[in-house]
């Protein structure tokens with residue numbers, strides 16, 4: 001569907017923005033023409049890669065703008081097996097790269113997300129999303145971007161076109177790559193993304209008492225810092241729809257957290273790591289289950305099976321399908337697009353980033369009590385971005401046809417962001433509704449400099465106005 005109306009539909013029921021036109025460029029020349037026209041007419045444009053920005057805005061712009069949907073720029077330009085990277089265009093999906101690697105470089109894998117298999121690699125990375133093995137932005141080597149005047153710029157060694165491939169991400173002099181992540185300075189047309197060598201692993205599921213979160217986080221921080229556990233930790237609250245099948249398959253627990261993580265290594269080292277990790281956690285968890293990647297998990301409960309797949313680099317749609325199914329909706333068909341099914345509950349989310357320490361359990365407790373005091377039972381996932389930061393994905397669900405529930409969830413998100421800010425706790429990503437007021441209040445010399453840079457790259461402010469600056 002290419003009507004503006006379908007691009008306005010969104011799972012969060014954000015008020016619609018004025019979208020007059022959907023541009024679907026087929027190549028860089030067409031993209032340049034669109035940008036030059038926009039620059040001349042002053043009508044802003046908002047780029048999306050696959051537009052699965054669910055919870056943060058879906059396919060809608062921050063401010064009124066026409067959409068540049070980059071889904072047709074979907075070439076896998078290069079996969080380098082020796083230097084372990086892929087060079088991809090915006091429309092390349094997680095599934096597309098997975099399928100390609102299985103044929104051409106089966107020893108390599110992408111750090112995939114828990115979003116659907118049809119979501120992009122590039123859009124997620126430049127929005128600084130999170131993968132199953134850590135922060136996606138840390139997987140980024142180089143970018144190619146198109147400025148508002150149509151000029152193409154390569155970051156890192158990109159501009160020098162090194163004959164040796166992409167192997168040194170900083171280039172020479174100031175490093176510009178991350179000026180173009182979470183930013184509206186340009187349109188990204190190519191990204192060079194790290195690939196990893198597949199390794200055997202054990203997946204663990206730890207069940208812990210709510211009161212045990214502090215001790216568990218402390219111990220996990222230690223194990224991750226010692227490189228015994230990878231950047232893989234995901235702790236889900238019991239009401240998280242993506243794990244509801246655990247309880248259908250006989251797991252019977254109340255008032256617990258459900259923690260997933262992996263330990264990787266060669267067959268000879270894995271048993272030794274397993275022994276250290278299980279000993280370290282034994283007194284902190286009610287139950288610890290182990291799922292070796294070498295076993296056949298075809299008959300395991302879906303939350304286990306899909307995690308095994310993801311840690312093998314294989315994306316899937318499980319988080320979306322399970323969420324829909326929990327609320328009584330069976331999604332089928334080729335495209336799993338939450339925006340288009342009003343019968344699936346909408347959701348609002350807030351995404352604080354917090355230190356990877358036991359003391360952060362107080363923040364989690366605060367998120368719960370803040371929400372419960374407003375009559376909302378939040379689903380919470382706590383996800384390791386690296387060995388010192390955790391992302392919290394806290395969200396509330398609502399009936400998309402109930403205006404008062406929509407507005408209650410909106411107020412919850414706005415007030416929670418504001419209360420957290422008072423406590424010096426900030427989000428790692430923002431939704432299109434809260435972005436402008438939140439950043440406006442932050443105004444300081446740093447944000448002022450960001451605005452000056454915007455003016456330098458895009459003087460007529462035609463690329464995604466309001467997006468992060």
Ligand SMILES: Cc1cc2nc3c(=O)[nH]c(=O)nc-3n(C[C@H](O)[C@H](O)[C@H](O)COP(=O)(O)OP(=O)(O)OC[C@H]3O[C@@H](n4cnc5c(N)ncnc54)[C@H](O)[C@@H]3O)c2cc1C
Nearest residue numbers: 048049050051052053113114115120123124129130188319
């Ligand atoms: C159940 C569920 C699970 C999820 N799991 C995860 C998860 O594990 N990790 C995670 O990070 N997110 C997750 N998400 C959120 C979201 O679905 C993903 O972040 C998704 O990858 C974003 O969609 P996209 O890749 O299509 O990016 P887009 O929606 O295309 O883009 C994201 C943002 O980047 C900007 N952008 C995109 N392309 C360009 C470009 N070429 N140049 C300049 N700017 C651009 C867009 O303007 C937009 O603001 C989840 C959501 C749901 C509902």
